[in-house]
Amino acid sequence: MRQFAVPVAVLTGALVLTGCGSDDAKAQLSVSSAYMPQPVSDMAAGFLDIANKGGAKDELTSVTSDLGPVSVHETVGQAMEEVKSLAVPAHGQLVFKSGGNHLMFDKLKHTLKQGDSVTVKLHFAKSGPLTVEMPVKSATYNPTTGH
Template identity: 70%
Template sequence: MRRLAPVTVVLTAALVLAGCGSEDSAADVSVSGAYMPQPVSDSMAAGFLTVTNKGGTKDELTSVTSDVGEVTAHETVGSSMREVKEFDVPAHGQLVFNSGGNHLMFEKLKRKPKQGEKVTVRLHFAESGTVTVEMPVKSATYTPKTGH
C-alpha cells in the first residue's frame, strides 16, 4: 500500500492540473438564441445565433456545416452582403448573427425545414473545436425579443 501512495499523489496532481486551465489558455465558446425562420424558398434559408466567448483568447469560426444543405457565413455591409470565410470571436466577447447583419446562409437545401422542426448545425472553431447546435425553425416572420 505504501508503494502506491506516491503514484496516487502524482496521478491526483496530474488530474488536478489537467482540470485547471488558465483563462487565457483557450477559448470557451457557447451558442445561444439560435433559430431559422421557416424558409420561403425551396433551396435557400437563413440562420441566426449568438456565439459567446468567455475565454481569455480570441477564437475563429472557420466553417459551418449542416445535414440540410450547404452553409456559408455572410456579413452585411450597408445594403450588400458578402461571404466571409472566417469570423473572429473576440476574447470575453460575442459574435452575433442577426437579421440585417451577419447571418448564416443555407443553400441547396436537401429538404425544406418546417416550423416546429429543428435543424442540426455544426459550428467549427479554430481553437474550440466543433459545437453542435439544434436550431429551431420558427415562423417566417419571427422576431426574437433580444433583437437577433
C-alpha cells in the same frame, strides 16, 4: 540545503499561479438564441449568438449541416458578402442577426416548416466544433419579442 528552499518555493508558487490562469488563456465558447426563420424556397438564413467567456479570441471558420451547404455571411452597409471566417473576440461575442452577420443555407435537401429543427456544426480555428440544434420559427419571427 536551506538556501534552495526559498527559490524552490517561489518557483512552485509561480507554476501554480500560471496553471490557475490557463483556462482564461483559451476561448470558452457557447451558443445561444439559435433559430432559422421558416424558409420560403430552397434557401434559408440562420441566426445565433456565440459567446466567448475565455481570454483568447477564436474564429468561426465554417458551418456544416446534413441539410445542405452552409456559408457564413457578413453585412457591411447594405451589402451582404460571404466570408471565410468571423472573429469571436475574447470576453465577447459574435452575433448573427437579421440585417447583419448570418448563416446562409443553400439548396435545402428537404422542405422545413415551423417546429422542425436543424442540426448544424460550427467549426473554429482553435476550439473544437460545437453542435447546435436550430429550431425553425415562423418566417416573421422576431427574437426580441419571441413572436
